[in-house]
Amino acid sequence: MTGCPGAMERGSLAKSPQPAGRASGPCRIFRPPEAPEISPPTGTQASRCLTPARHPPCNVAQFLHVKSFCIESKRSWGHYGTGLIVASINKLSKLFSALAEQNVARAGEIAGDIVHDEEQKGHHGAARLLKGSLRPNAGNGSEAPNGCSDHPAFARLLTEALSPQVTTTRLADVCLRPNTRTELETVIKEWRNISVLEKAGIPRRSRLFFHGPPGCGKSLTAKALGLELSLPTYIVRFDGVIGAYLGQTAIHLRELFRFAERSPCVLLFDEVDALGKRRGHPMDIGELDRIVIAFMQELEHSAPAGIVIATSNLPSQLDTALWRRFDLIVTFPTPTKSELSSFAKALVSKHRLPSIARTTERALRAKSYAEAERLIQAEARARILVNCKANHATRRDKH
Numbered sequence: 001m002t003g004c005p006g007a008m009e010r011g012s013l014a015k016s017p018q019p020a021g022r023a024s025g026p027c028r029i030f031r032p033p034e035a036p037e038i039s040p041p042t043g044t045q046a047s048r049c050l051t052p053a054r055h056p057p058c059n060v061a062q063f064l065h066v067k068s069f070c071i072e073s074k075r076s077w078g079h080y081g082t083g084l085i086v087a088s089i090n091k092l093s094k095l096f097s098a099l100a101e102q103n104v105a106r107a108g109e110i111a112g113d114i115v116h117d118e119e120q121k122g123h124h125g126a127a128r129l130l131k132g133s134l135r136p137n138a139g140n141g142s143e144a145p146n147g148c149s150d151h152p153a154f155a156r157l158l159t160e161a162l163s164p165q166v167t168t169t170r171l172a173d174v175c176l177r178p179n180t181r182t183e184l185e186t187v188i189k190e191w192r193n194i195s196v197l198e199k200a201g202i203p204r205r206s207r208l209f210f211h212g213p214p215g216c217g218k219s220l221t222a223k224a225l226g227l228e229l230s231l232p233t234y235i236v237r238f239d240g241v242i243g244a245y246l247g248q249t250a251i252h253l254r255e256l257f258r259f260a261e262r263s264p265c266v267l268l269f270d271e272v273d274a275l276g277k278r279r280g281h282p283m284d285i286g287e288l289d290r291i292v293i294a295f296m297q298e299l300e301h302s303a304p305a306g307i308v309i310a311t312s313n314l315p316s317q318l319d320t321a322l323w324r325r326f327d328l329i330v331t332f333p334t335p336t337k338s339e340l341s342s343f344a345k346a347l348v349s350k351h352r353l354p355s356i357a358r359t360t361e362r363a364l365r366a367k368s369y370a371e372a373e374r375l376i377q378a379e380a381r382a383r384i385l386v387n388c389k390a391n392h393a394t395r396r397d398k399h
Contacts, residue, residue: 190205215370221332236267240252241275261302
């Protein structure tokens with residue numbers, strides 16, 4: 001029998017039988033000193049590790065989160081040897097026990113210990129893989145919004161998925177059509193008279209949909225609405241919501257709406273096309289349809305403590321079933337020449353610009369309020385810089 005010459009104990013050269021006709025040579029097999037000979041579970045053994053049927057019922061989101069962690073552990077066995085499963089099998093058992101008891105905090109601690117153990121052994125690749133499953137949206141460690149979940153991974157999700165917005169623009173300063181302004185002012189009145197409506201058994205409107213061309217005031221109106229209601233405004237960052245694993249996005253959406261139920265705020269899904277695109281496209285994968293369904297279910301069955309607002313530039317591409325989930329649908333049309341003129345004159349006066357006629361004429365060629373604002377701000381910026389240059393020249397002459 002041929003094999004590796006000079007076979008030694010674990011951690012050095014070991015004998016290994018070679019197929020007939022193949023040349024022998026040194027091969028180093030690494031086995032950590034504490035790792036006995038063991039193979040990862042296969043077949044029914046592996047499925048038993050990952051099925052909830054052997055434990056008391058628990059929260060589905062909690063189980064899927066831990067199951068994702070365990071699946072990544074199973075995937076890692078083939079890449080990092082038997083040491084990973086030997087080190088983790090006992091703690092995985094404790095992990096499921098904690099989950100069966102619905103002790104999510106304890107489950108998070110045990111999962112973190114498994115990652116720490118692999119880092120201590122030098123299995124940095126495995127640790128990164130498992131950490132990515134445990135905390136799929138790990139970020140910069142900034143504080144989570146008030147009222148976020150007590151689960152560490154979901155708290156990190158909310159930190160990464162919600163971007164706080166600050167504005168000084170009041171609703172009265174936003175250019176709106178009269179009927180739109182009336183509807184939004186009514187929403188504000190409903191918020192301020194919640195108790196009266198509840199006594200009458202009539203729900204207030206809390207799910208709003210703004211649609212129209214880009215730059216016509218949808219996002220600005222949502223932020224201004226938050227200011228009028230004295231509520232914090234958060235824009236949902238879809239890169240922090242959409243997950244890489246099957247079912248992960250639905251869990252993230254559930255946690256976002258849970259946050260909206262516990263914390264009065266304006267939750268803004270800007271460009272909601274990413275979550276509400278029409279289902280059934282032959283080129284899309286099934287997971288995209290499941291995301292749309294999950295979003296519609298959360299939108300319909302949640303009870304926001306504040307207001308949920310979705311905006312879109314492409315309403316024709318949204319799923320038709322999504323529309324009925326909103327309490328109020330507001331159209332933001334392209335501004336007319338008259339509306340752009342009034343808007344431009346107000347901005348010119350605000351920035352104290354001369355040549356009002358010339359500046360207004362340029363703004364009238366814009367296709368949206370945002371474009372007109374950029375043109376006027378560009379002229380105001382240029383004039384400020386010219387004045388700065390003249391002031392510098394005057395100071396040099398004096399010296």
